[in-house]
Amino acid sequence: MKLDRNTLAVRDRDDPLAFARRRFHLPQGVIYLDGNSLGALPVAAHEVLAQSVGEEWGEGLIRSWNRAGWVTLARDIGRDIARLIGAHEDEVVVADSTSINLFKLIAGEVAAVHRSDSKRLAIVSERGNFPTDLYMAQGLAALGGGIELRLVEGDDIDAHFGADVACAMLTQVDYRSGRVLNMRTLNRAAAANGHRIVWDLSHSAGALSVQLNADGAELAVGCGYKYLNGGPGAPAYLYMARSLQRDFPMALSGWFGHTRPFAFDPTYAAHPGIERFQCGTPPILALRALQAGVATFDGVDLNAVRAKSLSLSDTFLALMSDHCAEFGFACISPTAHARRGSQLTFSHPEAWPIMQALIERGVIGDYREPNLMRFGFTPLYLSHTDVWDAVMILNEVMLSGAWKAPRHRARTTVT
């Protein structure tokens, strides 16, 4: 039996996360299926930023480092994020970008491993990993020391773990397909081979119930501007298990990671705790926006988030089958719940113009090379009827041939 819109409206009425939608500003006429790329604007961000600009910066000036708590802000937001990823409060700090934080972890981890075994030279990752992760490892390798980035394909990643591996570098949810890796199983396999995994949580934190401690993860980074709603290019975060922090080698050793930054000592001495992973002066305005983004999760149960995410993507799949089966879309995302992230990706030979036609009609997903359409499901602000409306608009775009308009073929630099 086909789903109908009323059935979905009932699901929305009974949605335990319905309250969270009011925490966001969503444009009129838009169904936003790209929160996996840039999270929507939290209503509170306006006021938080106006306050930070006007009061903290404008009136407080330099005094706000103490009075407004700027000195500890990156650490404070780290505590808030810790709950979302199954970490202790003293295991997460906000700093720099995902790329830079990844470099801190892989450079330091390789150095740490080489203290006892300098023959471990490979960093294992997936060829399909998000490119910046691969690029950062390539940059580290270019610095010398014999480090090699080893790219693997296929499902048996752990078959490539071994005695010559310094660390692995994996993204829990694949940016392209949404495929979820089994963090617990892979961490065990890595440990059995005498090395660790550096996890990238950019496409999982805030959409799945990430359990770093319980799943044996010791090193991770993640992005602030996707499911955490921290704003475009928001600062990223870094997680490290307590036991590793004190002795971890520091590659990017800036003054905010010093144990006494304001002593102005010419010799670096790392803070004993997670604070050491701060580098330069923290970006206060961006941190305030991120804080507002993370606050959209206040009182939100991550298990409910995961359940709703799956319910939304199940609905999308069912509606695609009911209403778009004849148009040649092929879902490349895993459909098993355990392997499915919070997005669905479809290939289509005309993916680009079709996505442009959708965006023109307010259904915002995105395009990825070479022929992929991504639809992300953000449980805090998306409803089941949104999903219905989106698929109906796709149906209309395909039936009418509206996507064939010449303007939809023009390529822009990024969607």
Next chain:
Amino acid sequence: MKLDRNTLAVRDRDDPLAFARRRFHLPQGVIYLDGNSLGALPVAAHEVLAQSVGEEWGEGLIRSWNRAGWVTLARDIGRDIARLIGAHEDEVVVADSTSINLFKLIAGEVAAVHRSDSKRLAIVSERGNFPTDLYMAQGLAALGGGIELRLVEGDDIDAHFGADVACAMLTQVDYRSGRVLNMRTLNRAAAANGHRIVWDLSHSAGALSVQLNADGAELAVGCGYKYLNGGPGAPAYLYMARSLQRDFPMALSGWFGHTRPFAFDPTYAAHPGIERFQCGTPPILALRALQAGVATFDGVDLNAVRAKSLSLSDTFLALMSDHCAEFGFACISPTAHARRGSQLTFSHPEAWPIMQALIERGVIGDYREPNLMRFGFTPLYLSHTDVWDAVMILNEVMLSGAWKAPRHRARTTVT
């Protein structure tokens, strides 16, 4: 003859930069002598940020990468900064923090030098350089390869240049004393020894007439939140002479520095131009604030800035001599104009409580270990009568012994 306030009021009336003060929000009752640590709030920043949050992020969402020009924003602001530091427009980009940008340049420059001469292992710097610069070099050295940070003291820095030097790393204006290094002479000395200098402009750009091209500088970084007024922890910038860009080794090779970031190629290929020094996704909200900060220099002649800066600090020195000579302050800043930056630093055994008493009365300078009081002179928003009022308040604090109040002895983490 002693200066009087009326004479200074006449100077303010005739000040060719008087118009710029209206571009800033300055708190009532505050004389702000710490713009060398955190620049004041540009009036336009409020509106610029509200617009970026509400329209670009809130309404435009992911579409703003194209529609609002987010993709090229870091490059666009780099062009604006280029004018302030005597560089070509295609030689400056905004990215990351000063610390991170410094790492990009020293790591890459050492790698570039080693292509032809692997015996050049020393990075020469000053023991008194801003600590984070030293820390970043220590982090690079810890990655191996035999790199050594060689710290020197005294005025004959170029005596330490030589055949075993990979690069020098110098700050044009010393954060502690305000002493200015002769960029042209030192660049020539470095070139004669077969290496380059990486310059840190954090305490010079926006206060002096920096002339990178004319003075033969090829590599530089600088801070966005001091004289450029970009907001607390604003993004930093990086300068590289055109001729070096294409072949420069990339240590921190993130996706925004890729020549085609949205091709999602698994192999890094650096952008041929200055864009390569972007790393992760650029921090849009912070960039908008920085853009408003840099715009406070629109139509401003940097030679007039320098002239006013010297006039303000000359005034401060004269007034200190007239009104505070008996209180035991010793100026540790060079007084020769050619060697003086845009700040004056005084040592005093009771520097901490005296500075706290000043701050309580609205005269905001800052304290630096072990016994230093810094007073910064920001020509865009400070007047000669401000300087008069500040010294009179210092005189009152000293005469009355107000600084001896126990509350002024309490130490906070940072001023």
